[in-house]
Amino acid sequence: MADDPKKAVLELAGTKVEMPVKSGTIGPDVVDITKLYAQTGAFTFDPGFTSTAACESKITYIDGDEGVLLYRGYPIEQLAEHGDFLETCYLLYYGELPTPSQRKEFDKNITYHTMVHEQMTRFYQGFRRDAHPMAVMVAVVGAMSAFYHDSTDINDARQREIACHRMIAKLPTIAAMAYKYHIGQPFVYPQNSLSYAANFLRMCFAVPCEEYVVNPILARAMDRIFILHADHEQNASTSTVRLAGSSGANPFACIAAGIACLWGPAHGGANEAALEMLQQIGDPAKVPEFIAKVKDKTSHIRLMGFGHRVYKNYDPRAKIMQKTAHEVLTELGIKDDPLLEVARELEKAALSDQYFIERKLYPNVDFYSGIILRALGFPTSMFTVLFALARTVGWISQWKEMIEDPGQKIGRPRQLYTGSPKRDYVPLTMRGK
Numbered sequence: 452m453a454d455d456p457k458k459a460v461l462e463l464a465g466t467k468v469e470m471p472v473k474s475g476t477i478g479p480d481v482v483d484i485t486k487l488y489a490q491t492g493a494f495t496f497d498p499g500f501t502s503t504a505a506c507e508s509k510i511t512y513i514d515g516d517e518g519v520l521l522y523r524g525y526p527i528e529q530l531a532e533h534g535d536f537l538e539t540c541y542l543l544y545y546g547e548l549p550t551p552s553q554r555k556e557f558d559k560n561i562t563y564h565t566m567v568h569e570q571m572t573r574f575y576q577g578f579r580r581d582a583h584p585m586a587v588m589v590a591v592v593g594a595m596s597a598f599y600h601d602s603t604d605i606n607d608a609r610q611r612e613i614a615c616h617r618m619i620a621k622l623p624t625i626a627a628m629a630y631k632y633h634i635g636q637p638f639v640y641p642q643n644s645l646s647y648a649a650n651f652l653r654m655c656f657a658v659p660c661e662e663y664v665v666n667p668i669l670a671r672a673m674d675r676i677f678i679l680h681a682d683h684e685q686n687a688s689t690s691t692v693r694l695a696g697s698s699g700a701n702p703f704a705c706i707a708a709g710i711a712c713l714w715g716p717a718h719g720g721a722n723e724a725a726l727e728m729l730q731q732i733g734d735p736a737k738v739p740e741f742i743a744k745v746k747d748k749t750s751h752i753r754l755m756g757f758g759h760r761v762y763k764n765y766d767p768r769a770k771i772m773q774k775t776a777h778e779v780l781t782e783l784g785i786k787d788d789p790l791l792e793v794a795r796e797l798e799k800a801a802l803s804d805q806y807f808i809e810r811k812l813y814p815n816v817d818f819y820s821g822i823i824l825r826a827l828g829f830p831t832s833m834f835t836v837l838f839a840l841a842r843t844v845g846w847i848s849q850w851k852e853m854i855e856d857p858g859q860k861i862g863r864p865r866q867l868y869t870g871s872p873k874r875d876y877v878p879l880t881m882r883g884k
């Protein structure tokens with residue numbers, strides 16, 4: 452780095468290049484390398500983006516060393532304790548907590564967009580019943596662009612806003628329908644008098660032959676899970692949404708791309724994988740054996756729900772999840788959940804083991820979420836769907852921020868080419884046997 456703290460100097464093949472250093476409000480500075488190629492003919496190389504800031508953003512801040520997560524400056528703990536999901540949605544999308552009248556208007560907008568086009572219900576019937584609900588989500592959310600043409604003009608701010616309201620409002624309906632279709636039960640229409648989370652639980656668990664009364668403690672837990680998953684700055688799925696959107700694709704298609712990325716077990720699919728892992732271990736007494744397998748690199752087994760690209764400390768969301776798991780199990784009268792015992796034992800063993808200490812591996816948001824979701828009645832195949840539902844507001848807020856950025860360009864990474872240099876075509880008859 453140069454003496455001037457706001458400049459970095461790179462020396463490449465005898466040429467010195469000065470690059471500006473930009474500072475955010477908090478967090479690490481960034482070296483602005485946008486002119487590097489023009490000045491030196493070289494690219495930077497950072498597979499996995501471990502040292503690359505791909506955009507400027509005002510939405511979410513993470514301090515991975517301290518275990519801090521802020522949405523628009525507000526600590527996640529305060530939002531989870533005192534706020535609710537719809538307020539969090541408003542905050543993420545518009546940038547400020549709503550006033551009472553803004554809140555009323557927003558709730559109304561969301562509530563009156565919860566039904567989906569009736570023809571969409573027939574779309575589900577094209578899927579096999581045993582289709583993974585995430586496969587259904589990718590397809591149905593992508594198909595929203597075929598149903599809601601009047602909110603696909605990305606250059607119209609009002610259409611962007613309507614697309615946002617539609618997705619926040621309809622994702623629970625679409626997710627609940629994926630679940631109902633999967634288990635062979637009739638779809639349950641949304642109920643406008645219920646809260647966002649309570650309505651979702653009802654659409655998932657009510658059946659036409661019985662009255663369904665939503666347990667407020669469970670609805671609160673569901674709402675909190677949504678808050679905790681609402682955004683997480685430039686993670687893989689959010690970056691996917693931004694990249695898809697950078698070409699001018701419509702918002703529904705971009706969110707479908709985000710859902711596809713989220714599905715992977717290294718990202719949103721980890722909650723499903725974490726619960727399956729706890730089930731396979733099954734008994735706290737087997738934890739040492741499992742930890743030994745994880746540490747043996749030849750086994751290729753990872754402790755799912757542990758480790759994070761950014762958090763090198765306890766994920767603040769995991770702490771809230773652990774507390775919520777306790778509340779839900781108590782409410783449901785589940786005194787000794789063997790999976791919770793396995794999880795606690797695993798956490799204890801890992802946090803005192805050199806392998807995990809040296810690599811700064813701590814529980815992430817997915818370590819305890821599966822225990823809560825299972826207690827609420829969701830099968831593991833729905834876990835990532837719930838994550839997608841909650842993350843939709845983060846994706847759409849990040850997408851909007853990108854579209855409204857005057858300096859926005861199509862995302863187009865470069866590469867270090869290691870394939871064959873130029874060579875001449877060889878006719879088939881001259882290529883040996």
Ligand code: ACO
Binds near residue numbers: 815
């Ligand atoms: N179990 C065992 N070892 C691990 C784990 C884990 N869960 N996570 C990382 N490590 C080890 C790696 O083997 C590596 O060891 P090495 O230095 O000896 O090679 C070291 O820790 C660094 O790991 P990387 O994979 O390089 O770290 P990266 O930042 O690329 O990966 C990730 C982060 C993908 C989250 C990883 O920790 C992981 O696979 N965790 C399990 C899956 C999971 O829970 N994902 C959810 C993430 S949160 C979310 O998306 C909602």
